[in-house]
Amino acid sequence: MSQNTKKGTVLSALMWASEEFRSAGIESYRLDAELLLSEVLKISRVGLYLNFDRPMNKDEKERFLSLVRRRIKREPVAYILNRKEFMTVELYVDNNVLIPRPETECLVEWILKNVQIGSESRVIDIGTGSGCIAIALLKYTPIKHIYITDVSEGALAVAERNIKTIVNDKQYTRYLTSLMDGINEWEFDIVVSNPPYIKRGELKELMPDIIEYEPRLALDGGERGDEIITKLIVEAHLHLKKEGLLIFEHGDDYNIDEGLINGKYELVHKGKDYSNRNRFLVLKKI
Known part of the structure; x- marks a missing residue:
């Protein structure tokens, strides 16, 4: 993860994942990052914006990283989330x-x-x-x-x-x-x-x-x-x-x-x- 992501907040994780997806050629990079992070944190996409400064714990970071890696391999978000x-x-x-x-x-x-x-x-x-x-x-x-x-x-x-x-x-x-x-x-x-x-x-x-x-x-x-x-x-x-x-x-x-x-x-x-x-x-x- 980037130095920015290691800060460990919701905002830094979202920014990092969005950039990773954009670099991988995924057009819906911001939306996909929001959907996966929402899944990990069990909050809505709107909730992400209300919790930008919320620290993420180790388990949440590892879970998010796992989902991001799957998406970078171009596995569809629908299959990752099973919905x-x-x-x-x-x-x-x-x-x-x-x-x-x-x-x-x-x-x-x-x-x-x-x-x-x-x-x-x-x-x-x-x-x-x-x-x-x-x-x-x-x-x-x-x-x-x-x-x-x-x-x-x-x-x-x-x-x-x-x-x-x-x-x-x-x-x-x-x-x-x-x-x-x-x-x-x-x-x-x-x-x-x-x-x-x-x-x-x-x-x-x-x-x-x-x-x-x-x-x-x-x-x-x-x-x-x-x-x-x-x-x-x-x-x-x-x-x-x-x-x-x-x-x-x-x-x-x-x-x-x-x-x-x-x-x-x-x-x-x-x-x-x-x-x-x-x-x-x-x-x-x-």
Whole structure:
């Protein structure tokens, strides 16, 4: 640690960590330093500013140093803290699941504003990961039961943990499967998914925070980036009721193959993310 940090106050620790992160090329260097120091001291980020002159004890310094070293190696803060906020809900996350993104909140917000979901609606979340979409729908709509699927047992364990913690008055059915393979349930009102959609050749261009830590299965969309999406469109049609909705996230350069939907789906909505980029589609089964 620098001489300034050895002074042992909250301010000196925060300044040191911010500079270490900045030197390592981490864009959110100040925010990350605040989040990690808040975790160590068990106070809010605002509390840090109210306690700048507070001395840190040996255990706190060692714990903070350990977390800073992990972040310098580009481990995401969400994995270090084992939590990530989504739709104002704090989710447990680890490296079995993709870290929930704000882009996916745009998809969920559209559903909440535009789709009537009742207590008995039949909804399935494909590739649930942390369960962020399923949990938002369980929490903010009257639906009593939801179906979730994932190809990863580790991801399903995370989703189940979150459901039981956050919406323990609701029910769910889980499937360990790829997309909707082997699911003998039909007549769904909504099939929703945030599938892998990054082109395989572009994975190496991702930030180390992503490609070195987040599950490749949740990122790799095949050579063109639409391999999983194409399968999803085909499989969902078999399981949706007439006029049921397929809602899925996609890359900002995705163009749907009209041959996939002609005579099968009506394109209802092209959704944007917070950066005004094309981010999700809503299809209605004809």
